[in-house]
Amino acid sequence: MRIVTISMSEPWGRLTRQEVYNTLLHGTFQGNLRNWNELAVAIRQLSLENLEHVRRAAEAKEEKSATRKRKATTIRMANLRAV
Numbered sequence: 496m497r498i499v500t501i502s503m504s505e506p507w508g509r510l511t512r513q514e515v516y517n518t519l520l521h522g523t524f525q526g527n528l529r530n531w532n533e534l535a536v537a538i539r540q541l542s543l544e545n546l547e548h549v550r551r552a553a554e555a556k557e558e559k560s561a562t563r564k565r566k567a568t569t570i571r572m573a574n575l576r577a578v
Contacts, residue, residue, distance in 0.1 A: 507538060
């Protein structure tokens with residue numbers, strides 16, 4: 496029997512802790528979340544609506560990063576062709 500492990504990415508993607516806090520309304524999290532482990536647990540317990548806000552923010556950041564990388568590659572390739 497073969498066991499396949501599926502790794503799901505976390506809903507916050509590459510967001511920083513501050514970006515996660517900025518995504519949600521003030522007071523969404525109860526208490527002082529001192530590290531990513533505590534924040535990760537709190538994020539997983541959010542309502543679906545709040546979790547969707549975090550996911551959309553993470554997707555927007557990923558798209559912005561991908562666009563920046565594509566633009567840099569295009570410029571780099573144009574510079575190589577010009578030489």
